[in-house]
Amino acid sequence: MTEISHDLAASRLASASLVGAEAADAGPLGKVYSVVTRSPLATVGATILLTWCLLALLAPWVAPYPPNQIDVALVADPHPSAQHWLGVDHLGRDILSRLIWGARTVLTVAPIAVLGAVMLGIFLGLLSGYRGGMIDVVIMRVGDTLLAFPKIILYLIIIAKFGASAFNIIAVITLSSAPIIARIVRGVTLDIKNRDYVAAARMRGESAFFIMFVEILPNARGPLIVDFFLRLGYTTIAIGVLGFLGVGLPPPDPDWGGMVKEAYGMIFVWPHMTIIPSLAISSLVIGANFLATGLREAALDG
Amino acid sequence: MAEVLAFEHVSIAYDSRAGRQNILNDVSFVIGEGEALGLVGESGCGKSTVALAAMHYLPRGMSLTEGRIRVEGRDLARLSADELSRIRGNRIAMVYQDPMSSLNPVMPIGRQLMEVPLLHGETDERAAFRRAVAMLEEVRLPAAEAMMERYPHQLSGGQQQRVVIAMALMAEPALLIMDEPTTGLDVTIEAAILALVRDLRAKFGTAILFISHNLGTVARVCERIGVLYAGRLVETGSIATVFRSPVHPYTRGLLGALPRLSGGHRRGRLRPIDGTIQAADRARLGCAFAPRCSFAARRDCEERPVVMVAIDAAAQHLVRCARIDAVVAGSAVDGPPASATATNDQAPIVLSVRNLSKEYRLTSLFGGDRKGAVRAVTGVDLDARAGETLAIVGESGCGKSTLARIISGLLTATSGEVTLDGVDLAGISVDDRPPDTRRRIQMVFQNPDSTLNPSHSIAYALTRPLRLLRDLASGEAKAEVLRLLAQVRLPSEMADRMPHQLSGGQRQRVAIARALAGNPGVVVADEPVSALDVSVQAAILNLLGELLEQSQLGLVLISHDLALVRHMADWVAVMYLGRVVEYGPADQVFSPPYHPYTQALLLAAPTPDPDAPPVVVLEGSMPSPTDTILGCPFASRCPERIAGLCDTTPPPIRRFGEHRISCHLEIDAERAQPPAEAGGRTGMRSSSA
Numbered sequence: 002m003t004e005i006s007h008d009l010a011a012s013r014l015a016s017a018s019l020v021g022a023e024a025a026d027a028g029p030l031g032k033v034y035s036v037v038t039r040s041p042l043a044t045v046g047a048t049i050l051l052t053w054c055l056l057a058l059l060a061p062w063v064a065p066y067p068p069n070q071i072d073v074a075l076v077a078d079p080h081p082s083a084q085h086w087l088g089v090d091h092l093g094r095d096i097l098s099r100l101i102w103g104a105r106t107v108l109t110v111a112p113i114a115v116l117g118a119v120m121l122g123i124f125l126g127l128l129s130g131y132r133g134g135m136i137d138v139v140i141m142r143v144g145d146t147l148l149a150f151p152k153i154i155l156y157l158i159i160i161a162k163f164g165a166s167a168f169n170i171i172a173v174i175t176l177s178s179a180p181i182i183a184r185i186v187r188g189v190t191l192d193i194k195n196r197d198y199v200a201a202a203r204m205r206g207e208s209a210f211f212i213m214f215v216e217i218l219p220n221a222r223g224p225l226i227v228d229f230f231l232r233l234g235y236t237t238i239a240i241g242v243l244g245f246l247g248v249g250l251p252p253p254d255p256d257w258g259g260m261v262k263e264a265y266g267m268i269f270v271w272p273h274m275t276i277i278p279s280l281a282i283s284s285l286v287i288g289a290n291f292l293a294t295g296l297r298e299a300a301l302d303g
Numbered sequence: 304m305a306e307v308l309a310f311e312h313v314s315i316a317y318d319s320r321a322g323r324q325n326i327l328n329d330v331s332f333v334i335g336e337g338e339a340l341g342l343v344g345e346s347g348c349g350k351s352t353v354a355l356a357a358m359h360y361l362p363r364g365m366s367l368t369e370g371r372i373r374v375e376g377r378d379l380a381r382l383s384a385d386e387l388s389r390i391r392g393n394r395i396a397m398v399y400q401d402p403m404s405s406l407n408p409v410m411p412i413g414r415q416l417m418e419v420p421l422l423h424g425e426t427d428e429r430a431a432f433r434r435a436v437a438m439l440e441e442v443r444l445p446a447a448e449a450m451m452e453r454y455p456h457q458l459s460g461g462q463q464q465r466v467v468i469a470m471a472l473m474a475e476p477a478l479l480i481m482d483e484p485t486t487g488l489d490v491t492i493e494a495a496i497l498a499l500v501r502d503l504r505a506k507f508g509t510a511i512l513f514i515s516h517n518l519g520t521v522a523r524v525c526e527r528i529g530v531l532y533a534g535r536l537v538e539t540g541s542i543a544t545v546f547r548s549p550v551h552p553y554t555r556g557l558l559g560a561l562p563r564l565s566g567g568h569r570r571g572r573l574r575p576i577d578g579t580i581q582a583a584d585r586a587r588l589g590c591a592f593a594p595r596c597s598f599a600a601r602r603d604c605e606e607r608p609v610v611m612v613a614i615d616a617a618a619q620h621l622v623r624c625a626r627i628d629a630v631v632a633g634s635a636v637d638g639p640p641a642s643a644t645a646t647n648d649q650a651p652i653v654l655s656v657r658n659l660s661k662e663y664r665l666t667s668l669f670g671g672d673r674k675g676a677v678r679a680v681t682g683v684d685l686d687a688r689a690g691e692t693l694a695i696v697g698e699s700g701c702g703k704s705t706l707a708r709i710i711s712g713l714l715t716a717t718s719g720e721v722t723l724d725g726v727d728l729a730g731i732s733v734d735d736r737p738p739d740t741r742r743r744i745q746m747v748f749q750n751p752d753s754t755l756n757p758s759h760s761i762a763y764a765l766t767r768p769l770r771l772l773r774d775l776a777s778g779e780a781k782a783e784v785l786r787l788l789a790q791v792r793l794p795s796e797m798a799d800r801m802p803h804q805l806s807g808g809q810r811q812r813v814a815i816a817r818a819l820a821g822n823p824g825v826v827v828a829d830e831p832v833s834a835l836d837v838s839v840q841a842a843i844l845n846l847l848g849e850l851l852e853q854s855q856l857g858l859v860l861i862s863h864d865l866a867l868v869r870h871m872a873d874w875v876a877v878m879y880l881g882r883v884v885e886y887g888p889a890d891q892v893f894s895p896p897y898h899p900y901t902q903a904l905l906l907a908a909p910t911p912d913p914d915a916p917p918v919v920v921l922e923g924s925m926p927s928p929t930d931t932i933l934g935c936p937f938a939s940r941c942p943e944r945i946a947g948l949c950d951t952t953p954p955p956i957r958r959f960g961e962h963r964i965s966c967h968l969e970i971d972a973e974r975a976q977p978p979a980e981a982g983g984r985t986g987m988r989s990s991s992a
Contacts, residue, residue: 197748219758
């Protein structure tokens with residue numbers, strides 16, 4: 002599973018390289034490298050994300066202890082030490098190992114959920130923007146209705162009804178993010194569909210689907226790639242919040258939000274048990290945000 | 304004569320991560336009191352940088368590397384920020400291309416004009432108001448006092464530019480810098496603004512630095528001209544000298560590449576300049592134009608700097624060329640050669656338009672309730688013939704692009720017929736046309752930046768129509784792509800390039816190849832060269848001319864440029880407010896008798912001719928297409944309007960064979976016979992009031 006999420010991030014980045022007008026002729030990886038390093042902010046963001054991806058990928062080898070190994074004796078002094086770099090939690094489980102294994106969860110669920118939202122959003126946005134008329138009105142109004150709900154209540158209603166599972170979390174995030182992405186895609190489509198090259202495609206008789214997906218979509222990739230990474234950050238927060246509210250992934254598997262929740266009652270006694278997983282969530286969000294902002298700058302520099 | 308602005312061997316460089324690039328290289332000129340210098344050059348030649356440098360207003364990254372810039376004898380580089388800002392407000396004023404960007408949209412224009420003297424602490428409120436009103440009258444805006452209360456968006460483009468000029472003159476500057484002041488305006492409005500600038504200069508004695516890409520507009524305002532190429536002045540002198548006997552090969556090339564109203568006509572070849580400006584040309588040690596010059600010699604032109612040489616010291620005619628002797632001994636400059644082929648009335652009609660109209664209904668917010676209609680096109684009759692060019696000419700908003708899009712099927716008509724091969728297509732959108740009909744009408748678009756999809760290669764742009772319109776297999780299509788590229792004179796390796804790797808002219812060639820891919824019967828070209836530089840434009844026009852000669856293609860050419868239409872067209876339709884006011888074979892339309900609007904357009908067209916006759920300026924602007932027109936659409940602006948007739952009764956159509964004029968004036972058919980000579984374009988009709 003982690004390989005998938007890692008590859009996925011790489012393939013997204015590969016298309017990000019096309020955002021810039023000119024990239025070096027150095028193969029797809031070289032292009033990614035040249036676009037990302039053009040902006041210092043993107044370099045920092047990509048480094049943070051890649052570090053977490055690598056740790057998640059290599060979890061069985063780099064994690065010093067099994068994540069669910071309980072050693073109550075350690076609770077006497079749970080603070081960071083030479084054996085347990087980040088300390089242990091209230092059950093004596095090694096926090097560093099749980100973070101590394103927990104990264105697997107968040108780096109699987111978040112990208113899949115965002116990708117689902119992007120695919121659904123692209124489809125609805127293209128249809129809405131290119132076709133216009135009643136189709137546009139229906140899609141956008143249904144989207145507005147979904148957006149009118151406070152997100153967290155929407156999550157709670159659906160998860161309370163269908164139960165907490167990775168699939169349900171992915172489904173609920175996909176549904177709640179797709180309208181926003183649809184709106185972005187619709188805006189870009191409304192602009193692009195009046196360009197001369199779309200008229201030229203109509204003049205030669207291309208089908209509406211061909212025009213939407215081959216003529217219009219590739220030119221919308223810039224804002225979409227930036228939005229993908231921004232949304233990756235938001236989704237990490239959302240998963241953390243769900244975990245904290247107790248409707249995240251079921252225990253005992255480590256989940257960053259869940260770790261905060263389990264320990265926050267003891268925040269004044271053992272603050273590290275709450276603060277360290279919170280920092281892990283923040284670092285992932287900040288990494289994704291930096292990468293998104295940096296890519297946007299690199300694209301504007303062109 | 305006291306000098307107002309002086310550039311002394313000015314070089315300006317731009318530093319970026321990619322390294323240092325020369326923007327201007329050894330530019331020297333002097334503008335004296337009350338003098339007007341026109342600076343012409345193609346896009347990217349550095350002419351706007353000259354304007355910014357004269358204000359000491361260089362963008363970040365650009366710096367003066369050599370030379371001095373003086374305004375009224377003071378070196379700008381040595382002035383403090385305070386002194387500079389005083390000079391900018393008081394002694395130098397600037398007029399930009401887009402008037403809306405110079406005006407504050409949330410402030411009445413009167414207030415903006417009054418700010419000029421008030422900010423400089425000169426006068427009290429009431430005196431400022433009086434001066435603002437007087438200045439608005441000076442720029443010939445009607446009802447100046449009422450005008451003071453208007454907001455910029457309530458004015459037309461021409462009126463806005465007049466306000467900007469008034470604002471610039473409020474400070475009584477010694478120097479007025481105008482950067483493409485009329486480029487976005489229609490030709491009749493442009494003529495009025497240029498006449499205004501010339502009169503104001505005579506009255507106020509302001510020196511003018513006039514920057515333009517258009518040789519014709521410069522000729523109307525300035526007495527001296529400087530030609531800029533790749534950041535270097537290559538030729539300066541008086542307008543008359545430079546236009547009559549240009550010396551530098553680039554100046555000669557520019558003049559030879561320009562289609563002329565008076566010159567040869569109908570698909571004679573223009574002389575394009577080979578190649579394009581390269582970034583490397585700016586850094587060249589020798590002559591920047593050498594790579595494109597047929598006279599270039601390695602030793603003289605490439606290996607050492609080329610300096611300005613005086614050809615005629617008295618006339619201050621300077622040229623930067625190392626091979627003047629060879630150039631002067633070479634071919635004399637002449638206009639484009641004429642190849643007179645008579646318009647062929649017998650050529651078969653491929654497409655005919657009958658009584659075509661397009662209306663947009665205006666609805667209120669909740670729909671239903673009709674508030675009127677925009678009549679974009681009203682009752683148009685035209686024919687496009689095989690192997691000939693039908694040009695549709697008119698100013699912006701006249702409905703020519705709407706007409707083009709109805710013919711091509713991107714829009715559908717409200718009523719009337721567009722007949723191709725006996726089938727009426729007026730009401731059928733291109734998406735619903737049968738494939739073979741779709742193949743028969745293709746289109747070339749205006750904007751080279753959006754005509755090709757930036758995400759797909761050139762091969763893709765040409766292969767898709769071949770597969771869809773001609774059903775070719777991929778192997779055949781590949782060979783056909785190469786043939787099409789060869790047909791538009793592009794090398795075959797272009798197929799693998801992406802659009803951003805091509806220049807504007809190359810992209811437009813690909814667009815033409817794409818339109819030809821399906822072997823069409825009719826190609827509709829909507830302003831195909833208006834976004835291109837003169838030298839590139841000539842090559843594209845030549846290409847279109849060649850293609851017409853080789854095939855039985857009917858070309859429908861939409862343009863606002865009369866000289867271009869004169870050069871290309873076999874048949875001409877002049878449109879005004881959605882109607883065709885004059886239609887006929889090109890020779891007859893471009894010679895008397897004229898419709899008064901055609902005559903106004905011909906007189907307003909800026910020609911690069913130092914002896915061009917003074918302009919009869921058309922006042923006002925086109926009525927709104929939502930207005931109900933009872934009589935002649937042109938009645939509100941026509942200088943020969945017959946009161947009580949023209950504005951109440953639709954004009955009759957007067958026919959002279961194939962030539963139709965829709966006008967109330969009696970046309971004197973006898974005097975209509977001789978073709979017009981240059982300078983003799985006067986009205987030849989008598990009115991029967």
